[in-house]
Amino acid sequence: MKNEVRKISCIVCPMGCVGTVEVRGGIAVRAAGFTCKRGEAYAVDEVTAPRRVLTSTVRVVGGVLPLAPVVSSRPLPKEQLLPAARCLATMQVAAPVQEGQVVVANLLGLGVDMVATRAIAVA
Numbered sequence: 001m002k003n004e005v006r007k008i009s010c011i012v013c014p015m016g017c018v019g020t021v022e023v024r025g026g027i028a029v030r031a032a033g034f035t036c037k038r039g040e041a042y043a044v045d046e047v048t049a050p051r052r053v054l055t056s057t058v059r060v061v062g063g064v065l066p067l068a069p070v071v072s073s074r075p076l077p078k079e080q081l082l083p084a085a086r087c088l089a090t091m092q093v094a095a096p097v098q099e100g101q102v103v104v105a106n107l108l109g110l111g112v113d114m115v116a117t118r119a120i121a122v123a
Contacts, residue, residue, distance in 0.1 A: 003029075006047050010039035021047045051075035056088045056114070058103050063095030063120040070103050073113040084108055095122045 003024050010017045019033030021043045028044040045051065053075050057067040076084060084107055093103050097120040104114040 008043040008046055010034060010042050012036075012038045012042045015039075019043055023047055050078040052078050052081055054081055054084055054112075054114075055117075056085055058088055058114070058116075059092040060097060060120050061092050061094050062123055063097065064123050065120050068093065068097045068103065068120050069117045070114040071117050072107070073102075073115055076107070076110050076112045080108060080110060084110075084112075088114065095120055 003022055006021050006023060008019055008021055010019070013036075015035055017033065017035045017039050019031060019039065021028050022030040022032075026048065028048050031040045031043050034040040034043060054072040056070055058070050060066060060068050070088070072084075087108060088104065091104055097103065097116050097118075099116055099119045101116045102113045103116050106112070107114055
């Protein structure tokens with residue numbers, strides 16, 4: 001099996017360390033060049049199972065604004081971002097919406113909730 005070395009820029013903290021991850025058969029076998037263990041863990045995850053936080057909007061019925069901004073409660077698999085965004089495009093919530101309110105629970109069965117990041121009052 002051929003080894004592949006991938007260069008990764010860490011986004012965990014403002015330092016922006018750049019390191020490498022050696023991958024063999026889809027499995028990370030060595031990470032080097034990162035300043036901390038968090039950066040190393042991020043890089044390994046990035047090459048084996050990348051995850052992203054999703055920010056989007058959900059329609060609001062009867063609110064002073066037509067859309068409520070939402071964010072995922074935790075990162076979801078990168079390959080699920082588009083299906084999740086498409087799902088959110090079909091959703092709506094009734095006003096009022098409270099900041100921190102779970103607007104969509106267990107999105108696509110991924111165990112990730114979508115949480116409102118702004119309050120929307122009734123019109």
